[in-house]
Amino acid sequence: MRADATAVPAGHTAEPLPPEPSRGRLAGVATMIGSGLSNQTGAAIGSLAFPVLGPVGVVAVRQYVAAVALTAVARPGLRSLTWWQWRPVLGLALVFGTMNLSLYTAIDRIGLGLAVTLEFLGPLAIALGGARRRVDAWCAVIAAAGAVTLMRPRPSTDYLGLGLGLLAACCWASYIILNRTVGRRVPGAQGSAAAALVSAVMFLPVGIAVVLRHPPTAGAIGCAVAAGVLSSAVPYLADLFTLRRVPAQAFGLFMSVNPLLAALVGWIGLGQGLGGAEWAAIAAVVSANTAGMLARGGRCTAG
Template identity: 35%
Template sequence: MSALTPRALPVPPWLLAVTAMFSVQLGSALSVGLIDNVGPAGTAWLRLSLGAIIFLILARPPLRSIRLPDMPVLLGLGIVTGTMTVSFLVAIERIPLGTAVAIEFLGPLTVAAVRSRTVRAAAWPALALLGVVLLTEPWHGAVDIVGIGFASLGSVCWGGYILLTQRAGDRFTGIQSLSITIPIAAVTAAVVGIPQAVGHLSLGIIAAAAGLALLLPVLPFALEMLALRRMSASAFGTLMAIEPALGLLIGLLVLGQMPSIVQIIGILLVVLAGAAAQRGGDRDDPIHHDPVTETGLA
């Protein structure tokens, strides 16, 4: 099988990134039906488990290339991915999709602001937080604290996911690293997912979960990896700032979650803060530690 290199792809990297984000939000919205049957943790477990099987079919894990210092990074990345998936699905069961995405986005936004090493950058997470307040509209007295809490946990995990993915990327390239971390994520989700899903499984539910696994995690994780190998970190991060708006749009079109004018303003503030925080956010030259060369889907 010939290697599929990022440079050989006929599509621009920004389109790969936007397609990945669209796939994430569509997969999240379509997961709502599965959540009704097996619960949010059960849905996360099924999606990640089937996604892990797909990644293992596509690429052989580079187990012989793993060194002792790699273990905490790979384990941490898998655990964070599993926790993030469960937290986000619990959140969208209780609060609108666009609101959950905006809250989760505070994690990578804070990472970008801290990396910029400027006092002015601290204003962007504050602006995004104002946008989240407008989204949740606490003055109406109908705030779902549990939903917001799980979305906030997801934001912490998303920030950690970015940092750990970068560390893993210094050692491994292509989707072979995903064939290690996604199975770990599936095991993490299984702790709460299996008890929630047991007794509710059927061939139809497993088939639906397999389709959702292609939308999330398989397609977006692979596309993001290909995009990041052709884009700067700041360019990718700036583009990622539209994800809360995509979440709001998908929530409207797929789930019928109509935002108010105030909530639309809130999303715009989050998007503005995200784009501004990424300016000048390029990573310093990374120190590569003998990256593993991979064949197949690289």
């Protein structure tokens, strides 16, 4: 996820602008591919700093980078926000930090592919929760079968890691709901930027504690910063570009393959091999979301 997510940026609840001509669409598709790879590669690079900083330290640095990037883009007017606007922003900040922390801790325990796949159950549940059609019911059954396969009891099963992956899924579902509220109450991307700033402030004591307890190396800090840039700043800006150049259906469908991208990056970049059952489970979750997206006419799960 970009654990800020893999969702449409706050403030973009309206329909995207009409797609540009074919050249613009090609650029948009290339950007989507780059964004997805950037997101998962950033998470993989961030995991290299776990032995020194731990998942908590990496997430803290990532929150700082996200806050700097979003503030530079959106330039939120914090003093002009009313309490009615601040309430969902504060909720978004809390969920944002919890989502990233639970995801990165799950990555540390069960690997990138499985953690991202479990996290993706959050937006999938939001998309299918209010559905009434038979195809949506079948999508839910397929996704549930995939989740059960991933969480089946085995001697080596890390139940805490699986639980953290599911916590990240719950946070992502909450993030989507709060994002919609923030998008309605706060203009543009100012709500996302304000939430990122608050989240960064919340993680300041964590960052200080990590530095004092385990003085970080330059390499570890570099990996954590790279995670923030590749998994937060780049995907966010890429989404702003993409939403103006490709249909909503294409954007939503590409988002649905992020678990597969995460599994491939984990396998190739980190040597986190998966068994046949795990690959089948990931394919089931991706297929369920893809089928549901096509049946819904391309409405993005994270709008």
